[in-house]
Amino acid sequence: MxxxxxxxxxxxxxxxxxxxxxxxxxxxxxxxxxxxxxxxxxxxxxxxxxxxxxxxxxxxxxxxxxxxxxxxxxxxxxxxIARTFQNIRLFKDMSVIDNVMNSFNNRMSYSIAHAMLRLPKYWKEEEKAREKAMNLLHVFNMERYAHEAAGNLPYGSQRRLEIIRALATNxxxxxxxxxxxxxxxxxxxxxxxxxxxxxxxxxxxxxxxxxxxxxxxxxxxxxxxxxxxxxxxxxxxxxxxxxxxxxxxxxxxxxx
Ligand SMILES: Nc1ncnc2c1ncn2[C@@H]1O[C@H](COP(=O)(O)OP(=O)(O)OP(=O)(O)O)[C@@H](O)[C@H]1O
Ligand SMILES: [Mg+2]
Structure with a gap:
């Protein structure tokens, strides 16, 4: 190869x-x-x-x-290509799981209209994304932080969350x-x-x-x-x- x-x-x-x-x-x-x-x-x-x-x-x-x-x-x-930065870049006030899901966003197949009107396709994709995000957090032993604000995490876990966000782009x-x-x-x-x-x-x-x-x-x-x-x-x-x-x-x- x-x-x-x-x-x-x-x-x-x-x-x-x-x-x-x-x-x-x-x-x-x-x-x-x-x-x-x-x-x-x-x-x-x-x-x-x-x-x-x-x-x-x-x-x-x-x-x-x-x-x-x-x-x-x-x-x-x-x-x-995905990257993490030398200085942590997270949405500190957002929950950990929302930080991960935000990374999926440009991969979703629903349109803005679907999202704004909350059509079934939006909810289905949203549900799938939530599950995928939870799985990623599980791999990194971070599920317990899912609903914490990212900024409240211990430093090492914030760094790991950055890596998870990068991985979320597949x-x-x-x-x-x-x-x-x-x-x-x-x-x-x-x-x-x-x-x-x-x-x-x-x-x-x-x-x-x-x-x-x-x-x-x-x-x-x-x-x-x-x-x-x-x-x-x-x-x-x-x-x-x-x-x-x-x-x-x-x-x-x-x-x-
Ligand atoms: N946009 C830019 N404009 C001008 N100089 C730049 C720019 N970006 C980087 N440099 C210069 O390029 C050189 C390399 O910087 P770089 O940040 O890549 O180093 P580094 O190896 O990552 O260092 P560190 O270990 O400190 O992070 C430095 O001299 C830096 O000032
Ligand atoms: Mg550097």
Whole structure:
């Protein structure tokens, strides 16, 4: 099988400076791939290129062999790319289940007229969506929070809710931007288990940005290392941990 995601020679320039240059990556079916690098290396910028927030200055992005050039963020979501953000973005006053159902909304087959007039098709879809949302919450052990306001959840659970919202769009590729940021070690362990569970239960590919090395090394099959917008290493966790260039640029610095 060919790759789910392939980036070739991606480059984006902001005000004369290349935030990302000659970026290449392949993410296979069912694979968990890590994207690491020091602060400002260009990791989130890669996600913004993949999701169409930024247009590349040059280079090609393909999802399941389809060229994404010129596609909007919404079109890419329909193609099967979902993401979470470095800073939590939830509807904090909305209930947990409504947060999940809100993510289904652009997948529903009823029209605005159906919804406004509350026609049977609307209720049927709504019921199905509620059940699906409950199932998702169940997988993540979050049913007990279904009717709580999202903003009242413990921090780790808010992060998990973000992932559930991304999954609700039924993606082929899930992009996680620092999902363990701000978590304590127990929450991080729990998250690591959850990410493995998601891949196995939903058969999706995951590209993960993370500073927590125990999580990255524990869960990723392949890792790409960025430094000043350029790929300085690519390989298995074992290869990356031993790579002197990586140690110099990143791991070494963090150890100081
Ligand atoms: N819209 C933009 N305009 C100008 N510069 C930008 C823009 N977006 C990102 N940059 C620059 O690109 C570089 C890479 O930023 P990016 O957010 O991708 O880093 P990062 O690897 O995600 O860092 P962190 O680990 O801190 O999240 C930074 O120097 C940043 O200032
Ligand atoms: Mg970032």
């Amino acid at each position: 060919s790759n789910v995601l392939k980036c070739e020679h991606l480059r984006v320039v902001f005000g004369g400076l290349a935030a990302v240059s000659d970026f290449n990556i392949e993410v296979g079916e069912n694979q968990i791939v890590g994207l690491i690098g020091p602060n400002g290396a260009g990791k989130t910028t890669v996600f913004n290129l993949l999701t169409g927030v930024y247009s590349p200055t040059s280079g090609v992005i393909t999802l399941c062999d389809k060229d994404l050039a010129g596609m909007s963020t919404i079109a890419r979501s329909h193609e099967g 993606p082929k590729l899930l992009l996680l931007d620092e999902p363990a940021a701000g978590m304590n070690p127990a929450e991080t362990d729990n998250l690591m288990e959850t990410i493995g569970k998601i891949r196995d239960a939903y058969h999706i590919s995951i590209l993960l940005i993370e500073h927590d090395m125990s999580l990255v090394m524990g869960i990723c099959e392949q890792i790409t290392v960025l430094n000043f917008g350029e790929v300085i290493a690519q390989g298995t966790p074992e290869q990356i941990q031993k790579d002197p260039v990586v140690i110099e640029a990143y791991l070494g610095k963090r150890r100081d």
